[in-house]
Amino acid sequence: MSTPIQKLFDLSGQTALVTGGSRGLGLQIAEALGEAGAKIMLTSRKAADLEEAAAQLQAKGIDTRWIAADASQPSEIARVVDEAMQRMGHIDILVNNAGAxxxxxxxxxxxxxxxxxxNLNVRSIFLMSQAVGKRSMIPRKQGKIINLASIAGLAGNTPDMTMLAYNTSKAA
Structure with a gap:
C-alpha cells in the first residue's frame, strides 16, 4: 500500500526521456523517475555508458531503454524523438540534462x-523541447519539460574563472 506522498508522485504509465542520462545527475534523475513508476528512455553520446546505466536501472526493476546520440546535432535530436516515440509510444516527461x-x-x-x-547547453534544449512538444505533448495536451540549470548562471564570469561559455549558457 502506498502512502499519500507516493500517490502524489506516482508516475505509473508515464514515460520519461532523459538527456545526458548515462551518468551523474541525469542517471540519478532517471532512477528517481523510474522509482516513481515511469518508463525511462536514456540518451547520451556513448552507447557503452548507456548500456551500463540501463542495466543498473533495470536491476532495480525500472523499465529502461536507451538511444545513443549527440544532442548538439539537430538531426540526432530528430532521430532520438522519432525512435523514442516508436519504442515508447509517447513522451510524458522530458528532462533536458545534457551539458558540456x-x-x-x-x-x-x-x-x-x-x-x-x-549548442549543447542552450540550442539542444530548445530543439529537443520543440521536437518532443510537437510530436507528443501538444497533440496529447499533456506533458512536462524539466530544464536543468546551474548556480553558475547567476555569478557571471569573474577574472579567475575559465568557464565563460558554461556560465553564459546556464544564465540563458
Whole structure:
C-alpha cells in the first residue's frame, strides 16, 4: 500500500526521456523517475555508458531503454524523438540534462569551444523541447519539460574563472 506522498508522485504509465542520462545527475534523475513508476528512455553520446546505466536501472526493476546520440546535432535530436516515440509510444516527461563545459580564459576562449558548449547547453534544449512538444505533448495536451540549470548562471564570469561559455549558457 502506498502512502499519500507516493500517490502524489506516482508516475505509473508515464514515460520519461532523459538527456545526458548515462551518468551523474541525469542517471540519478532517471532512477528517481523510474522509482516513481515511469518508463525511462536514456540518451547520451556513448552507447557503452548507456548500456551500463540501463542495466543498473533495470536491476532495480525500472523499465529502461536507451538511444545513443549527440544532442548538439539537430538531426540526432530528430532521430532520438522519432525512435523514442516508436519504442515508447509517447513522451510524458522530458528532462533536458545534457551539458558540456570548456575551460579557458575569456580572452583566449576558442570560438569552436564556445559553439560546442552553447549548442549543447542552450540550442539542444530548445530543439529537443520543440521536437518532443510537437510530436507528443501538444497533440496529447499533456506533458512536462524539466530544464536543468546551474548556480553558475547567476555569478557571471569573474577574472579567475575559465568557464565563460558554461556560465553564459546556464544564465540563458
Amino acid at each position: 563545459t570548456w575551460g579557458a580564459p575569456a580572452e583566449d576562449y576558442p570560438l569552436e569551444a564556445w559553439d560546442k558548449v552553447m
